[in-house]
Amino acid sequence: xxxxxxxxxxxxxxxxxxxxxxxxxxxxxxxxxxxxxxxxxxxxxxxxxxxxxxxxxxxxxxxxxxxxxxxxxxxxxxxxxxxxxxxxxxxxxxxxxxxxxxxxxxxxxxxxxxxxxxxxxxxxxxxxxxxxxxxxxxxxxxxxxxxxxxxxxxxxxxxxxxxxxxxxxxxxxxxxxxxxxxxxxxxxxxxxxxxxxxxxxxxxxxxxxxxxxxxxxxxxxxxxxxxxxxxxxxxxxxxxxxxxxxxxxxxxxxxxxxxxxxxxxxxxxxxxxxxxxxxxxxxxxxxxxxxxxxxxxxxxxxxxxxxxxxxxxxxxxxxxxxxxxxxxxxxxxxxxxxxxxxxxxxxxxxxxxxxxxxxxxxxxxxxxxxxxxxx
Numbered sequence: 551x552x553x554x555x556x557x558x559x560x561x562x563x564x565x566x567x568x569x570x571x572x573x574x575x576x577x578x579x580x581x582x583x584x585x586x587x588x589x590x591x592x593x594x595x596x597x598x599x600x601x602x603x604x605x606x607x608x609x610x611x612x613x614x615x616x617x618x619x620x621x622x623x624x625x626x627x628x629x630x631x632x633x634x635x636x637x638x639x640x641x642x643x644x645x646x647x648x649x650x651x652x653x654x655x656x657x658x659x660x661x662x663x664x665x666x667x668x669x670x671x672x673x674x675x676x677x678x679x680x681x682x683x684x685x686x687x688x689x690x691x692x693x694x695x696x697x698x699x700x701x702x703x704x705x706x707x708x709x710x711x712x713x714x715x716x717x718x719x720x721x722x723x724x725x726x727x728x729x730x731x732x733x734x735x736x737x738x739x740x741x742x743x744x745x746x747x748x749x750x751x752x753x754x755x756x757x758x759x760x761x762x763x764x765x766x767x768x769x770x771x772x773x774x775x776x777x778x779x780x781x782x783x784x785x786x787x788x789x790x791x792x793x794x795x796x797x798x799x800x801x802x803x804x805x806x807x808x809x810x811x812x813x814x815x816x817x818x819x820x821x822x823x824x825x826x827x828x829x830x831x832x833x834x835x836x837x838x839x840x841x842x843x844x845x846x847x848x849x850x851x852x853x854x855x856x857x858x859x860x861x862x863x864x865x866x867x868x869x870x871x872x873x874x875x876x877x878x879x880x881x882x883x884x885x886x887x888x889x890x891x892x893x894x895x896x897x898x899x900x901x902x903x904x905x906x907x908x909x910x911x912x913x914x915x916x917x918x919x920x921x922x923x924x925x
Contacts, residue, residue, distance in 0.1 A: 577624050585610075585617030615666040616659070620691060623655050627692060628699040635700070648696065656688045657681070742767075745799050756798050763795045771822065778892060779818040782849060782856075786810065789824045789847070796832050804836055805844040814849045816919050817856050820888055826881030827860040827911040835862025835909055856917040861910045866903035882911075889915065 589610040630651050634644045660681045667680075742764050749757040770788055786808060793806050828845060836843035846861040882901070889897040893915055900912040 574625060578618075578621050581617040581621035581624070582614075585614040588613035588617065611669055612663070612666045615669075616663060619659060619662050623659075624695055627651065627655070627695045631696050631699040632703065635703070648692075652689065652692045655692060656685060659688050660684055742795065745795075749799065760795050760798045763791065763798075767791055767795070777821055780821045781815065782810065782817050782819050782858075783815040785819050785821065785824055786847065788822075789828050792825055792828065793832075793845070800832075800836060803842045804832065805842060807844060807846045809846070809848045811850040813851050814856060814917075817849075817851070817917055818919060819856070819858070819915065820892055823885065823888075823913065824858070824860065826885050827913070830879070830881055830911065831860055831862035831864070831909070834867070835864025839864060851917050852914075854917055855914050858913040858915075859910055860913075861904075861908060863908045866907065866909045867901060889913070 592609045592613060630647065634647050639647070660677060663684055664677055664680050742760075746757050746760045746764065749760065767788070770791070790806075790808070793804070797804050797806075824847065828847070831845045836845065843863045846859075848859045848861070850857055882899075886899045889899055896916050898912070898914040900910075900914075902910045902912060904910060
């Protein structure tokens, strides 16, 4: 589902930069591991130097206490970093805010460090000595926290921009797809009404039945207008109803055969994909010949692709146009453009003359069902 954009009257540039939620458990786990590593280093130095330790647990008091204290300060530092960044303040103000925050953190950490040394029974130092001793360490930690926060947020901003760009691209492709599909409605209606008008004088009753079926087809077409893809079995049912209208024109001259592989029934295809292909087969494969003709629809899965073939027994296409193909009319050219909009390079529409006579429209698209991605 696409995300909603800025509300009416809200400038998209005023949108605050995206942020990542503060991973409290991750912060605590990181500082715990860092404290354990520091304690292990203290123990290793003590053992290798030959010093005696009356109480081994006290080796862990200072590093673990300091690490957990920074685990508490880290979310605050991240919050302040984001407030400064989102506030769009001047560089001098931002630097002053970070310096002030660091001085508060550093003073608190020096006091905690003195307290931990007292608990561990380590030789005492004055607060001023400790204040300057841990200054470089705390400065480095604070800078790392600030840089890590900014890196997280810039990564989130990059992903957000990429997502919005993809959404806009999808919306544009769907808009173009629906515009192309809308071209099929008047084309389909015009051709059908021409067929009906030819029968009004010769067979009014049959013309009336054709008109009733045409209205039903238009209702179905309008109902599915907002759906880019439908199930293949539903698309075939629509085409069958269209062919019933054509049967009223051609009678026994038009034979229809449909073969769908069992695993293709629920596969998704563009709505109104088959109608222009079948219409092309009827108009150019059956109508020009006085004898009987047939239109066949086959569908099967070929690995990751769905292959659909619409075949007729006509004379094929004449030479000319691109690559020897007859110039495509509105139906075929629109179908080709719709496939490109929906599937990009993962589709193919081939128009082929058969060696023994006849013509095939071969459609290849990605095989997918339901919520699966078509590409």
